[in-house]
Amino acid sequence: MSQRTILRRCVSCKKVLDRKFLLKVTRDFQNGVVLSSGMGRSAYLCPTESCFEEAWKRKRLQKALRCEIHSSFFNMLQKQLNTCIDSDTEA
Ligand SMILES: [Zn+2]
Numbered sequence: 001m002s003q004r005t006i007l008r009r010c011v012s013c014k015k016v017l018d019r020k021f022l023l024k025v026t027r028d029f030q031n032g033v034v035l036s037s038g039m040g041r042s043a044y045l046c047p048t049e050s051c052f053e054e055a056w057k058r059k060r061l062q063k064a065l066r067c068e069i070h071s072s073f074f075n076m077l078q079k080q081l082n083t084c085i086d087s088d089t090e091a
Contacts, residue, residue, distance in 0.1 A: 006018070010044055010046045010051055011043045011055055013051050022046060023080065025042065025065065028040050033065065033067065043065050
């Protein structure tokens with residue numbers, strides 16, 4: 001067993017998935033809310049349009065991270081999402 005599977009729950013659909021399939025959003029103690037990096041409280045989200053919308057409209061990430069998230073972060077996240085979906089199509 002060379003790779004350990006780390007399971008995390010999506011904040012929107014509540015599905016439990018391998019962490020590598022999820023987007024990680026971290027409330028970094030220095031840099032604020034960041035994607036795929038940072039140290040601090042984290043929340044996970046499926047890289048799908050539906051989970052993104054659910055997270056955005058219902059403030060799932062804000063609730064999970066217990067802080068406000070600027071709309072520019074969501075814009076960035078959505079762009080990231082589109083690249084994730086694009087790269088999935090080749091599989
Ligand atoms: Zn989800």
